[in-house]
Amino acid sequence: MYLRKIIFVCLLFFALQSISAQTSKVQFGVKGGLNLSTAFFNDADAVKFKCGYHLGGTVGYLFTPKFELQSGLIFSKQGSKLENFHPCWENMCGWESSTIFDEQYLKLPLYFVLRNNISDNLNFSIGLGPYFGYGIGGKTKQTGSGGLMKMEWDTFGNDLESLNKSDFGAGLIADIVYNKFVFGVGFESGITNLMYKKEYLNPFQYRNVNISISVGYKF
Secondary structure, X not given: OHHHXXXXXXXXXXXXXXXXXXXXXXXXXXXXXXXXXXXXXXXXXXXXXXXXXXXXXEEEEEEEOOEEEEEEEEEEEEEEEEEOOOOOEOOEOXXXXXXXXXXXEEEEEEEEEEEEEEEOOEEEEEEEEEEEEEEEEOEEEXXXXXXXXXXXXXXXXXXXXXXXXXXXXXXXXXXXXXXXXXXXXXXXXXXXXXXXXXXXXXXXXXXXXXXXXXXXXXX
């Protein structure tokens, strides 16, 4: 259901932009770069960052020279590293372990951007808005104390330890555009609890956090 909604919104958005593409107010682009991600998690001895990457297309609509609506479709590889976490169910609780969540998402951000034109070929912009994500792949690996026990499962699936596929949150971006080249940083904080399972005896809270550094080009 959520995937169909995301695809519908994405197709609708790009269709509207295609209708208006004959005007100079619409600008398409590509971008890619580094992710440094982790999670807000309420039951682990330590939560560490995990490196990843992102790649995708962007589209922006200039309402005025200083205000832009920006979106796109981005593939994002991210995740987290949890020390000493294991879910509790049927009166069985945690053991010492290291758990690495590998999360692969398709993301649809929607940013409201303020632009400051410094010169004819240089501008700085800052934007804020929601993002929608849908998990499409990834493996989670867990290693027990001393490396004696190793397990692996799909990050997004039907298992108790799997994450829910649909993610929703808020993001902040800051870009410097020189001619048609874009250099940017971003921050995303998830709102959706991806580890809500009614079978858990304890209420786990898992929300994505991602810092990104990007390089892009606008056509």
